[in-house]
Amino acid sequence: MPKKQKFAIGVDLGGTNIKFGLVTDKGKIIKKETLDARASKGPDAVISQIKKGVASLLYSEKTLNVAGIGIGSPGTILIKKGTVQNPPNFPGWESIPLGKIIKKEFNIPTFVENDANAAAIGEMIFGAGKKLNSFIMVTLGTGVGGGIIIDKKLYRGDTGGAGEIGHVTINHSGKKCNCGSRGCIEAYVGNNYLIRDVRRSLRRNPESILYKYVNSENKELSPKLIHEAALENDEFSLSIISGIGENLGYGLSSVINLLDISNVIIGGGVAGFGDMLFVPLKASIQSRVMKSFKERIKVKEAKLKNEAGIKGASALVFYRS
Amino acid sequence: MPKKQKFAIGVDLGGTNIKFGLVTDKGKIIKKETLDARASKGPDAVISQIKKGVASLLYSEKTLNVAGIGIGSPGTILIKKGTVQNPPNFPGWESIPLGKIIKKEFNIPTFVENDANAAAIGEMIFGAGKKLNSFIMVTLGTGVGGGIIIDKKLYRGDTGGAGEIGHVTINHSGKKCNCGSRGCIEAYVGNNYLIRDVRRSLRRNPESILYKYVNSENKELSPKLIHEAALENDEFSLSIISGIGENLGYGLSSVINLLDISNVIIGGGVAGFGDMLFVPLKASIQSRVMKSFKERIKVKEAKLKNEAGIKGASALVFYRS
Numbered sequence: 001m002p003k004k005q006k007f008a009i010g011v012d013l014g015g016t017n018i019k020f021g022l023v024t025d026k027g028k029i030i031k032k033e034t035l036d037a038r039a040s041k042g043p044d045a046v047i048s049q050i051k052k053g054v055a056s057l058l059y060s061e062k063t064l065n066v067a068g069i070g071i072g073s074p075g076t077i078l079i080k081k082g083t084v085q086n087p088p089n090f091p092g093w094e095s096i097p098l099g100k101i102i103k104k105e106f107n108i109p110t111f112v113e114n115d116a117n118a119a120a121i122g123e124m125i126f127g128a129g130k131k132l133n134s135f136i137m138v139t140l141g142t143g144v145g146g147g148i149i150i151d152k153k154l155y156r157g158d159t160g161g162a163g164e165i166g167h168v169t170i171n172h173s174g175k176k177c178n179c180g181s182r183g184c185i186e187a188y189v190g191n192n193y194l195i196r197d198v199r200r201s202l203r204r205n206p207e208s209i210l211y212k213y214v215n216s217e218n219k220e221l222s223p224k225l226i227h228e229a230a231l232e233n234d235e236f237s238l239s240i241i242s243g244i245g246e247n248l249g250y251g252l253s254s255v256i257n258l259l260d261i262s263n264v265i266i267g268g269g270v271a272g273f274g275d276m277l278f279v280p281l282k283a284s285i286q287s288r289v290m291k292s293f294k295e296r297i298k299v300k301e302a303k304l305k306n307e308a309g310i311k312g313a314s315a316l317v318f319y320r321s
Numbered sequence: 322m323p324k325k326q327k328f329a330i331g332v333d334l335g336g337t338n339i340k341f342g343l344v345t346d347k348g349k350i351i352k353k354e355t356l357d358a359r360a361s362k363g364p365d366a367v368i369s370q371i372k373k374g375v376a377s378l379l380y381s382e383k384t385l386n387v388a389g390i391g392i393g394s395p396g397t398i399l400i401k402k403g404t405v406q407n408p409p410n411f412p413g414w415e416s417i418p419l420g421k422i423i424k425k426e427f428n429i430p431t432f433v434e435n436d437a438n439a440a441a442i443g444e445m446i447f448g449a450g451k452k453l454n455s456f457i458m459v460t461l462g463t464g465v466g467g468g469i470i471i472d473k474k475l476y477r478g479d480t481g482g483a484g485e486i487g488h489v490t491i492n493h494s495g496k497k498c499n500c501g502s503r504g505c506i507e508a509y510v511g512n513n514y515l516i517r518d519v520r521r522s523l524r525r526n527p528e529s530i531l532y533k534y535v536n537s538e539n540k541e542l543s544p545k546l547i548h549e550a551a552l553e554n555d556e557f558s559l560s561i562i563s564g565i566g567e568n569l570g571y572g573l574s575s576v577i578n579l580l581d582i583s584n585v586i587i588g589g590g591v592a593g594f595g596d597m598l599f600v601p602l603k604a605s606i607q608s609r610v611m612k613s614f615k616e617r618i619k620v621k622e623a624k625l626k627n628e629a630g631i632k633g634a635s636a637l638v639f640y641r642s
Binding site: 133146148161162167168169173180181183250257259290292 | 407454455467469471476478480481482486488489490491493494500501502503504568571572574575578582583608609610611612613614617
């Protein structure tokens with residue numbers, strides 16, 4: 001008789017929405033749910049939404065073997081009780097033992113991890129990192145998140161805060177970053193920073209397709225729109241994307257020299273830009289890493305894409321149990 | 322009856338000299354020896370010098386319980402056979418199974434490790450890292466070496482090349498580094514780079530004490546001389562040392578953000594400059610690391626000082642056995 005298939009509930013906690021999924025141990029989502037996060041109403045409101053979403057998936061499929069609940073959350077996580085500290089965009093939160101609360105409610109093993117780390121575990125269990133012992137995971141979004149997998153384990157550091165690849169400096173006197181430092185990777189390639197920069201330089205490029213999109217067609221400036229213009233061979237947009245690759249490469253070279261980890265997985269929306277991102281990114285890394293590392297380096301796109309949040313969260317269950 | 326004291330032979334392989342020491346398991350050197358490395362004569366000449374030095378210590382104290390031989394070497398080390406690859410300043414070397422050769426000669430467990438990693442293990446076993454679970458070790462010298470200790474173990478990476486803190490970038494379009502990249506920490510604070518920079522700016526500072534030392538008293542420009550002038554309150558020299566601290570801090574902030582390791586140990590000659598280095602170094606780190614890490618960070622001087630090479634090498638024996 002084949003081993004009974006296991007399931008997990010993955011919870012992707014975001015500042016606007018909470019996404020829930022019932023996921024198989026092969027990483028297939030068989031049922032999904034999205035609820036408003038109600039973050040502005042404080043922690044109790046958010047927790048009640050999480051309970052509601054989990055209950056809806058759990059009780060609708062009573063016959064299934066649900067091994068646990070995984071929650072990917074912003075903020076710093078104290079792993080033991082799944083305590084979530086100071087998640088940005090969650091007013092009044094500070095420190096909440098979310099894992100403990102959810103475990104008590106449903107009496108099922110519950111695991112909470114930082115969302116960038118959950119994405120790395122997701123790629124390890126279900127995605128582009130399945131066959132790798134060690135890799136560096138970067139998630140490009142509003143922020144630039146990171147996770148470090150060493151010998152098939154998430155590396156968490158002294159306090160669980162490791163992997164802040166977005167706050168590796170590429171220019172000590174460069175652009176101001178919201179973290180308080182200067183010249184962090186995130187200050188160059190994080191979506192908000194990027195869009196602000198592009199908006200400024202767009203004025204000087206009135207002949208570009210992107211300018212036309214934004215100013216004549218009233219489209220909203222976004223990484224997606226830059227990609228669309230680049231696909232039309234808009235030189236200005238192509239140069240923006242190649243700049244993302246170069247800047248990211250500067251930072252990743254430091255990370256590779258420090259960690260001697262040869263595999264890099266890039267996730268998040270911008271990772272879908274294909275060669276126009278990956279060619280300059282790889283060239284930037286190759287031009288900068290130590291000679292002895294060059295040959296082994298492999299940079300590839302993440303596999304979990306849009307469902308990285310739910311799948312990464314559910315992977316916490318299969319990883320820990 | 323007290324446990325019988327153990328000893329190790331530590332071999333510090335340098336391009337000019339090879340230093341040997343008979344070291345107790347408490348880190349005390351009870352006998353020392355220095356031989357010419359004969360590096361220009363090729364690997365066989367070097368190996369023969371190593372055998373000579375080890376034999377002299379081993380056979381002079383026949384009654385001692387020598388648990389093993391530890392060798393700290395430049396270059397990349399393949400740990401299994403103690404193979405040393407492409408050590409800089411060792412012509413004709415390429416790839417030599419040094420550990421295997423020495424073990425065969427003396428029939429004693431032999432461990433070879435990169436010298437920067439050996440320094441980190443030395444601090445962990447005998448020095449400033451004894452009570453720490455994890456720390457970042459930086460050795461300031463001609464190069465800027467690094468070693469990463471995680472949970473009382475040396476972190477080696479995919480190929481044994483991890484810890485290249487000297488080649489973390491602080492400015493992607495900054496100074497050229499011999500590694501082929503730009504803006505590496507080493508290109509700012511490595512001795513040769515530093516001295517070259519200071520020589521250039523010295524001309525513009527004829528009123529400085531350092532200028533007088535070099536130009537009127539014909540003293541050789543060196544980190545030590547800069548320190549001497551700084552001790553006389555020479556503003557120019559103080560600003561050089563504070564610049565070292567700042568630049569090192571830029572790079573270490575990236576490392577701390579990435580690894581979430583709160584303890585940093587600084588070794589090498591320049592580490593002896595005291596507060597005039599450590600105050601700006603700590604300030605630079607504090608102004609840049611993520612808020613959640615700030616409070617825990619501790620930066621201190623290495624303890625093994627001049628004998629770090631021999632003691633670090635001997636520590637390989639007590640660490641592995």
